[in-house]
Amino acid sequence: MTCVVSYCLCVWLILLPVKASAMNEDIDVLVILPKNNSYLFSISMVAPAIEYAKQRMKSLKGMYSGLNFNVHYENSNCGDEALFSLVDRSCEKKPDLILGPVCEYAAAPVVRMASHWNIPVISAGALASGFSHKKEYSHLTRVAPSYLKMAETFSAMFRRFSWKNAFLIYEDDMDERNCYFTLEGVHSVLKTDNVHIDALNIHSKDNRVDSDEIIKNIHDSEVIIMCAAADIIRDIMLAAHRRRLTNGSYIFFNIELFNSSSYGNGSWKRGDKYDMDAKQAYATLNTLTLLRTVKPEFENFSVEVKKSIQKVGMRHHDSDNVNIFVEGFHDALLLYAMALLEVMKNGSNKTDGVQITQHMWNRTFEGIAGPVSIDFNGDRYGDFSVMAMMDHEEGTYEAVINYFGINGSFQMLPRFNNDRFTLTHRHQTAPTDYASKSSGGLGVSAVTGIIVGALLGTALLMAFYFFRKNYRVTIERRSPRDCGIGKHRQLREDSIRSSFSTA
Numbered sequence: 001m002t003c004v005v006s007y008c009l010c011v012w013l014i015l016l017p018v019k020a021s022a023m024n025e026d027i028d029v030l031v032i033l034p035k036n037n038s039y040l041f042s043i044s045m046v047a048p049a050i051e052y053a054k055q056r057m058k059s060l061k062g063m064y065s066g067l068n069f070n071v072h073y074e075n076s077n078c079g080d081e082a083l084f085s086l087v088d089r090s091c092e093k094k095p096d097l098i099l100g101p102v103c104e105y106a107a108a109p110v111v112r113m114a115s116h117w118n119i120p121v122i123s124a125g126a127l128a129s130g131f132s133h134k135k136e137y138s139h140l141t142r143v144a145p146s147y148l149k150m151a152e153t154f155s156a157m158f159r160r161f162s163w164k165n166a167f168l169i170y171e172d173d174m175d176e177r178n179c180y181f182t183l184e185g186v187h188s189v190l191k192t193d194n195v196h197i198d199a200l201n202i203h204s205k206d207n208r209v210d211s212d213e214i215i216k217n218i219h220d221s222e223v224i225i226m227c228a229a230a231d232i233i234r235d236i237m238l239a240a241h242r243r244r245l246t247n248g249s250y251i252f253f254n255i256e257l258f259n260s261s262s263y264g265n266g267s268w269k270r271g272d273k274y275d276m277d278a279k280q281a282y283a284t285l286n287t288l289t290l291l292r293t294v295k296p297e298f299e300n301f302s303v304e305v306k307k308s309i310q311k312v313g314m315r316h317h318d319s320d321n322v323n324i325f326v327e328g329f330h331d332a333l334l335l336y337a338m339a340l341l342e343v344m345k346n347g348s349n350k351t352d353g354v355q356i357t358q359h360m361w362n363r364t365f366e367g368i369a370g371p372v373s374i375d376f377n378g379d380r381y382g383d384f385s386v387m388a389m390m391d392h393e394e395g396t397y398e399a400v401i402n403y404f405g406i407n408g409s410f411q412m413l414p415r416f417n418n419d420r421f422t423l424t425h426r427h428q429t430a431p432t433d434y435a436s437k438s439s440g441g442l443g444v445s446a447v448t449g450i451i452v453g454a455l456l457g458t459a460l461l462m463a464f465y466f467f468r469k470n471y472r473v474t475i476e477r478r479s480p481r482d483c484g485i486g487k488h489r490q491l492r493e494d495s496i497r498s499s500f501s502t503a
């Protein structure tokens with residue numbers, strides 16, 4: 001059935017009248033994203049942006065008119081299916097460009113395979129630190145700021161406000177592990193700055209999270225950086241408030257990069273008896289989020305994308321901007337088109353994945369929401385904001401600090417107050433205390449059912465293995481029969497070299 005449909009589609013595409021143009025290039029684009037609409041980057045969310053980019057390029061007379069993008073969407077959940085989709089599809093014909101995957105464990109094998117096949121991959125995800133190793137992920141370009149770029153914001157704040165130590169609290173679902181990868185970035189950047197770091201890992205599969213136990217561990221730290229579900233953050237802040245730790249002797253951060261409806265105004269509110277306490281506690285909570293720019297074209301884009309999303313029956317928070325994944329995949333297609341045109345001018349063509357990728361790196365271009373700068377390693381520079389509660393009556397949030405990744409500079413906004421970020425009130429403990437005390441604290445919490453991660457250092461090492469080693473894949477079983485035997489061997493060798501053991 002699907003074969004017939006895609007066959008018809010192909011015939012139809014071939015028979016389409018082609019505009020007379022100096023050059024004509026058909027580009028097969030494979031988009032590998034989850035179908036499940038509980039993801040911010042599901043196919044239904046991202047497809048309208050990609051279609052918008054196609055339309056927009058068509059309307060820019062001349063420049064891109066010779067490029068015909070044939071876009072295919074493949075469902076990847078957040079794991080193996082992504083690789084299977086790529087391999088199954090590529091038996092007939094390999095795509096010229098891959099957009100996605102976003103989830104780390106889906107992206108790792110896909111990008112490695114694509115790099116091996118010399119196919120450029122552009123993703124608004126794959127944000128984990130491991131993907132910065134562009135020897136292994138040579139064809140990957142990231143159009144959304146990675147967790148390492150985010151972590152530079154913390155690094156810059158630690159220097160500016162002379163903070164000395166950090167306590168990282170992260171929720172780990174042992175599945176997609178978004179918070180784990182988020183704080184892995186923070187850990188690896190702060191570590192090189194010689195910040196003393198302790199870390200605590202909350203297993204979200206545990207039914208109860210004992211926030212009082214968690215809070216006992218932070219005693220010697222100055223800056224608490226958290227990544228967890230909104231309800232866990234609230235529990236921890238309430239526990240901190242009960243122990244009177246929210247009076248300015250500690251600095252609290254949570255990281256909420258993508259889902260703008262879960263941070264800011266009213267995020268403390270649940271309609272239960274703790275609301276008043278939570279509001280007071282949140283007065284000391286700073287939220288780090290992406291700084292999104294908006295220009296007139298973006299309004300139109302945003303409206304059109306939302307319309308398409310609603311057309312397929314999905315609900316979209318009206319107040320929200322279109323998220324960074326949707327924006328990123330729009331810009332991804334644009335960036336590829338620019339690079340391809342340059343490569344073609346140079347006498348090469350779409351099969352030269354290395355050169356196309358090189359042309360996408362180390363450049364700034366005008367994206368749909370503003371300038372997008374890709375560094376010389378193929379990763380986008382990011383801008384971030386620190387939000388804080390400025391109206392304690394209303395409990396509303398405002399941005400107080402902006403950080404620009406491209407030049408590493410801060411912009412202090414009108415409501416910024418230096419006292420909020422200064423640790424003048426607290427008694428200073430000698431740094432030598434930390435090692436012995438924190439390990440004692442960790443022992444206690446392990447007993448009470450909170451599973452305490454070793455320092456992220458060990459975790460980092462593991463993450464490295466996750467990326468080096470890949471899922472053990474039995475390709476033969478999954479591939480259609482018409483796969484060439486040569487390709488078979490290639491795939492098998494590739495997956496054996498990187499066989500994955502689940503931890």
Ligand SMILES: *[C@@H]1O[C@H](CO)[C@@H](O)[C@H](O)[C@H]1NC(C)=O
Nearest residue numbers: 034035036037038039077078
């Ligand atoms: C979509 O994902 C959510 C959360 O991961 C899960 O609970 C749900 O069952 C999934 N839906 C489908 C149709 O797979």
Ligand SMILES: *[C@@H]1O[C@H](CO)[C@@H](O)[C@H](O)[C@H]1NC(C)=O
Nearest residue numbers: 243244245247248249425426
């Ligand atoms: C905040 O509370 C802690 C512990 O109760 C106390 O040591 C510290 O002096 C207080 N700081 C301020 C600014 O009140």
Ligand SMILES: *[C@@H]1O[C@H](CO)[C@@H](O)[C@H](O)[C@H]1NC(C)=O
Nearest residue numbers: 038039040230259261262263
């Ligand atoms: C975004 O945040 C809201 C409010 O906390 C939550 O209901 C929703 O599930 C979140 N969406 C995603 C995709 O995480």
Ligand SMILES: *[C@@H]1O[C@H](CO)[C@@H](O)[C@H](O)[C@H]1NC(C)=O
Nearest residue numbers: 263264265387396397398399
């Ligand atoms: C919170 O509310 C205030 C006042 O209504 C508004 O100015 C501000 O933009 C809002 N902030 C967020 C993050 O929604």
Ligand SMILES: *[C@@H]1O[C@H](CO)[C@@H](O)[C@H](O)[C@H]1NC(C)=O
Nearest residue numbers: 059299300301302303304307
């Ligand atoms: C967006 O721009 C297109 C073309 O310029 C126009 O047709 C469309 O009406 C605009 N949409 C909105 C919501 O302004």
Ligand SMILES: *[C@@H]1O[C@H](CO)[C@@H](O)[C@H](O)[C@H]1NC(C)=O
Nearest residue numbers: 342343345346347348355359
């Ligand atoms: C053009 O192609 C050649 C050979 O592939 C390469 O060495 C050169 O750097 C390219 N020029 C530009 C401007 O990319």
Ligand SMILES: *[C@@H]1O[C@H](CO)[C@@H](O)[C@H](O)[C@H]1NC(C)=O
Nearest residue numbers: 025347348349350351352353
């Ligand atoms: C693309 O370029 C390669 C070498 O760079 C060449 O072998 C191939 O024939 C070209 N393909 C097309 C369709 O021009």
Ligand SMILES: *[C@@H]1O[C@H](CO)[C@@H](O)[C@H](O)[C@H]1NC(C)=O
Nearest residue numbers: 361362363364374375376377
């Ligand atoms: C990046 O581009 C600039 C000019 O735009 C150039 O001077 C610099 O050498 C490039 N860096 C790398 C690493 O290619």
Ligand SMILES: *[C@@H]1O[C@H](CO)[C@@H](O)[C@H](O)[C@H]1NC(C)=O
Nearest residue numbers: 404405406407408409410411
């Ligand atoms: C850093 O970059 C931002 C955004 O491009 C710009 O607004 C700001 O003025 C720059 N700051 C410095 C010190 O160059």
